[in-house]
Amino acid sequence: xxxxxxxxxxxxxxxxxxxxxxxxxxxxxxxxxxxxxxxxxxxxxxxxxxxxxxxxxxxxxxxxxxxxxxxxxxxxxxxxxxxxxxxxxxxxxxxxxxxxxxxxxxxxxxxxxxxxxxxxxxxxxxxxxxxxxxxxxxxxxxxxxxxxxxxxxxxxxxxxxxxxxxxxxxxxxxxxxxxxxxxxxxxxxxxxxxxxxxxxxxxxxxxxx
Amino acid sequence: xxxxxxxxxxxxxxxxxxxxxxxxxxxxxxxxxxxxxxxxxxxxxxxxxxxxxxxxxxxxxxxxxxxxxxxxxxxxxxxxxxxxxxxxxxxxxxxxxxxxxxxxxxxxxxxxxxxxxxxxxxxxxxxxxxxxxxxxxxxxxxxxxxxxxxxxxxxxxxxxxxxxxxxxxxxxxxxxxxxxxxxxxxxxxxxxxxxxxxxxxxxxxxxxx
DNA sequence: AAGTGTGAACCTCTTCACAGCA
DNA sequence: TGCTGTGAAGAGGTTCACACTT
Numbered sequence: 168x169x170x171x172x173x174x175x176x177x178x179x180x181x182x183x184x185x186x187x188x189x190x191x192x193x194x195x196x197x198x199x200x201x202x203x204x205x206x207x208x209x210x211x212x213x214x215x216x217x218x219x220x221x222x223x224x225x226x227x228x229x230x231x232x233x234x235x236x237x238x239x240x241x242x243x244x245x246x247x248x249x250x251x252x253x254x255x256x257x258x259x260x261x262x263x264x265x266x267x268x269x270x271x272x273x274x275x276x277x278x279x280x281x282x283x284x285x286x287x288x289x290x291x292x293x294x295x296x297x298x299x300x301x302x303x304x305x306x307x308x309x310x311x312x313x314x315x316x317x318x319x320x321x322x323x324x325x326x327x328x329x330x331x332x333x334x335x336x337x338x339x340x341x342x343x344x345x346x347x348x349x350x351x352x353x354x355x356x357x358x359x360x361x362x363x364x365x366x367x368x369x370x371x372x373x374x375x376x
Numbered sequence: 377x378x379x380x381x382x383x384x385x386x387x388x389x390x391x392x393x394x395x396x397x398x399x400x401x402x403x404x405x406x407x408x409x410x411x412x413x414x415x416x417x418x419x420x421x422x423x424x425x426x427x428x429x430x431x432x433x434x435x436x437x438x439x440x441x442x443x444x445x446x447x448x449x450x451x452x453x454x455x456x457x458x459x460x461x462x463x464x465x466x467x468x469x470x471x472x473x474x475x476x477x478x479x480x481x482x483x484x485x486x487x488x489x490x491x492x493x494x495x496x497x498x499x500x501x502x503x504x505x506x507x508x509x510x511x512x513x514x515x516x517x518x519x520x521x522x523x524x525x526x527x528x529x530x531x532x533x534x535x536x537x538x539x540x541x542x543x544x545x546x547x548x549x550x551x552x553x554x555x556x557x558x559x560x561x562x563x564x565x566x567x568x569x570x571x572x573x574x575x576x577x578x579x580x581x582x583x584x585x
Numbered sequence: 586a587a588g589t590g591t592g593a594a595c596c597t598c599t600t601c602a603c604a605g606c607a
Numbered sequence: 608t609g610c611t612g613t614g615a616a617g618a619g620g621t622t623c624a625c626a627c628t629t
Binding site: 381382383384418420421424435436437 | 619620621622623624628629
């Protein structure tokens, strides 16, 4: 189980989400081809993933819905519950805050940071906003170890550096600025503009079907 | 040039972004290892990508900054300017709207949709919001062909169907619900929860460095 | 000497194809 | 018979290594 591929982790997260759907929950067992249909993947992809986490079916009845969900949680959920810092409370930051909190229990955003004095010390979606100068102090005190960056592009690099110095070990960067935190932290970048440009490029091929 | 890989398209978008930075713009030429440093990739990765778009260096001086940027634009920008529809004006939808518009000229969100009567007919970031029942009508009339979905998870599938029927050929799905629009449209899914769960999982490995 | 352009090796991820099992 | 588990093949993407150019 040691080292699961990135793609497998992403898919496991998705499998669990649909397994926890009320409709699916009403069933005891599910076949790989049924789950495949729900997540729009091939059945053998799912079987390969489950193989990697050593989850086996109950004879030819398929997979035990409840047990599989539990099993995935055991593997992908952090051992102790995870605290997240959100840096940058612009539109995107606030959207992420309200989108994210209240959904997952194992992980939650517990502190937000901004430079704007109007925002500091206010509470957004039940999360307190601190001035960015308190970054290190609060992160250390609250033992936060992952962070989401939603500041303006120009500040991203500096913020990333400070986060690493504060002891952060995982960063999700929503900024269009590429940042570099190796070998101190694991990095996931999401560049919305690149995503949409890719979409525009490939959608051209679907023009006249 | 016919069929560039998805990853190459994403990177080209990023190369162009940093090439257009004021700091880089002040230089006439740039070496592959310099650009590599800016985007945190290996130089040979960049050379491979440029090879695919047949962009060559100016002797051993490196690549012409202006020309490379122009060249990338010629390849990845849509021929006629692209109109985008945004479906769902919740927090995330509004954030994307303000984040996106005013940045790129070649592409812009020209219509937004929601069910909430309070939002309909209002204007957000200079984009008019229509009722979702007018989806097909407006999309057809305005000749929009790509769409961003930011509605609540339960409605995603239905919205995707309607978008396809309205003639949309590219969809960016921000919903945690997997949707299926093959073979009518190109699909990019971005699942924020999966992203953060992946981050949490892999950041564990960086705990004590 | 210091860069590029590129075949070849390598690695990662997906799909195929089928033996084995309930 | 119908589904799973899995080795093997195949695609897709990245990195290496080096001949070539100015």
